[in-house]
Amino acid sequence: MAKKIVVDPITRIEGHLRIEAEVEGGKITNAWSSSTAFRGIETILKGRDPRDAHHFTQRFCGVCTTVHSMASIRAVEDALKIQVPDNARLIRNLIMGMQGVQDHVIHFYHLHALDWVDITSALKADPAKTSQIAQSISDWPKSSTDYFRQVQARIKAFAETGRLGPFQNAYWGHSAYKLEPEVNLIGLAHYLEALEAQKDMIKVHAILGSKNPHPQTFLVGGMSIPVDPDSQNAINADKIAWIRKLLRNARTFVEQVYIPDLLAVAPAYLDWAGIGGGVGNFLACGDFPTDNSPGTDSLFFPRGIIMGKDLANVMEMDETKITEYVTNSWYTYSNGDDKGLHPYEGETNDKYTGPKPPYEFLDTDSKYSWVKSPRYLDQPMEVGPLARVLVAYASGVPEVKAAVDYVLKTLNAPAAALFSTLGRTAARGVDALILAQKNELWLDQLADNMGRGILEVHNPEKWDPATWPKEARGFGYHEAPRGALGHWIRIEDQKIANYQAVVPSTWNAGPRDAHGQMGPYEAALIGTPIADPEKPVEILRTIHSFDPCLACAVHVLDGQGTEIVKVKIL
């Protein structure tokens, strides 16, 4: 007899996610992914100035902050046919690149690590042996016996207060934890170090964009941070040097801490290279333009589709093939809920039909989530670092190929091992490493432009709405840390007529579609072993390997007939 278990809230993610699963014979036999919160930002966008949209959309998410600003300004630029200056391309690459690195570091250490690292076991570690292991895997200087003894003592003192704060009631001691105490202690020490490192590396966003979270520097047509070697109020030589130092530190952290830790933890969990595969279809929209020509040929991470795990065949990604279903989501379509709609025609009315709170279980035979179900050619697709890295690997991008082959060789695993929970987590590390290395190149190019007197950061040609056509529509893409992101905008009479976003966690967390096909989370959970249904740490492992971001995923609503009227100021 199957037992139904509920994990709500899934913690250590962005937003509100609930998983219901049936467990039989120690394995998950059925699963439902549900988002339990809704805001309705697209409705709010209707009727507003398209140049303002990025401020609103950036607030889809404060964890993967910046990403919805990027996609939004690109959508408006696509609609109005605006080419941005080269400096804007480079500043955007730097901001996106650092977002990728910092977000992945936070994910690996603060959102995901505690699924694999048992901090109570770390208290039993031998600091001398820990030091030996640490020095054998990396040149990172903080690796002495004294250092690990100090970390251990601090956590011991904390634990002895009997008040474990955010570490209480977790799955410590669970049979699924496999690391030896010394590796757990390394993980714990680096959990604390990464908390410091992430807030330092992200200062790149503050220098280029005023603050993080939610930098305030994006503009339709470019960026608002001025560059000028002869000004104290712009990016000058001093700020370039500061950014360079931060980029170098970030790269060192990834190369000497993140990647060695990933490779030290993975061998104990190689069984997870055969668990959590999911739908096996991958979509990447590509990103990081390498030159300033329009089009997508120059993207460092290529755009592409892989179907049925077939790495020999990377197909072209065509945004017109994307549709969204609401068959099992709390929305209705005017022509029936069983038909998928392209985002330009996107039509959504929120209609909650779930149980009245408080409730124990959702009615999973009917609508059960605030997330829609996006499909490509009617197929569910996984997006994220794994999709991005697979498309680049299969397309033969040299840096990606080298990094992936190195990881596979070190773990003595075949490429097929990538289609798994462990593969997803490893691909994120590869992604962070490559971005950490590329960032310095983009900074060099920016400095080179400045040295040659190229100071333009914004193309003002179409800034004045009076220069716009009466109607326009555009698609904005971004390969965000969590995967392929698309924004679609329709502009009429200088205002937003319709706005739709299909975001990474919509692709991954969506419920079943009209054909009953599961979304990637749901599919990935099938077959996952559950040792103790009361403590399903295994569910967290697979779900966290996707790095869920639910506030992003639930934003979609272009309500009917509500005109937004705002204060008219000069």
Next chain:
Amino acid sequence: MKTDGSVSQVAIPEEILQRIESRGINRRDFIKFCMATTAALALPVTFVPKVAQALEDNRTPVIWLEFQSCSGDSEAFLRANQPTATELILDLISLEYAEVVMAAAGHLAEEAKHQALEKYHGKYILIVEGAIPTKDDGAYCTIAGQSAVASLKQAVAGAAATIAVGSCATSGGLPAAAPNPSGAASVSEIVPGATVVNLPGCPVNATNLTATIVHVLTFGKLPATDRLGRPLFAYGKRIHDNCERRGHFDAGQYAETFGDEAHRKGYCLYKLGCKGPETFHNCPTVRYNEGVSWPVMAGHGCIGCSEPGFWDTMSPFYRRLPKVPGFGIEDTADKIGIGLAAATAAAFAVHGVASCFRKGNPKDESKVIKED
């Protein structure tokens, strides 16, 4: 009592320093932090020992609830430096529940919350991030099957103090922007009688959050606030009053387009839409990410994110504010706030959608524990 002779009048008792050291915290860092905190709270240096004492005391339980949010305020918390998130979590507070960082999940996470609500009833600090949707019995945001409305009411009831962080929790923020599709409301609107300190901003400035926590730990009460429940130490002055580009404003030197020479030279951003003249916040002095920068410094105008209803009242963000030169610097937030509110109400009324407008978040002053 032995004292650390090197810092004479602001001396922190040696025994406190020793206990702090025994917890693995660097003595110098701790002294520096106490001094910085005292300064952030605008207190004289003689308060340093009192601040140190408060910080050294047993960790105060904190419950962090997140509703219709983007987690940007939780992320801001992770960027805190005075003290850092690590120091807060390990040394200063006992973070009983916070979805973004806690190790536990599902029913075990909820169990931890319910135990804390009971065990520390009347003693914990409640921090709330995100707006609270009221549509359809609160079904637009549920956690563990319970509506945000119900969770909030339950947690506020036992809180010693409630801190609403970010613009969504303090005034409804983005979800409550017109036409407010989910019926989103602020903490004060859901629990009108509660003592709430509001720390708006999108996201909250981590320095203001840690300073507020430390204020409560030090004095056992909430800081003095304005009419909107915002601490005066952080929201007592307009951006414009302390702006590093104020000289250019007064001299009539404005950037006309992004990237022009005036923009590169750091001239005033008023003509590019800056809302600094109508926004009460300490961004120019505290800045973000450990004082690295803030929007005007990085060449983009203020969007007014600490003002209630700014998504509606301050947009379009790139249109210039009317009549700024006419403002006297002695105008108060309340006067300007009322002026803006009236203008907004009139605009909505004219277009027949007055229901879209929510009039900020007036505070009942008698419910706020004041300094004096």
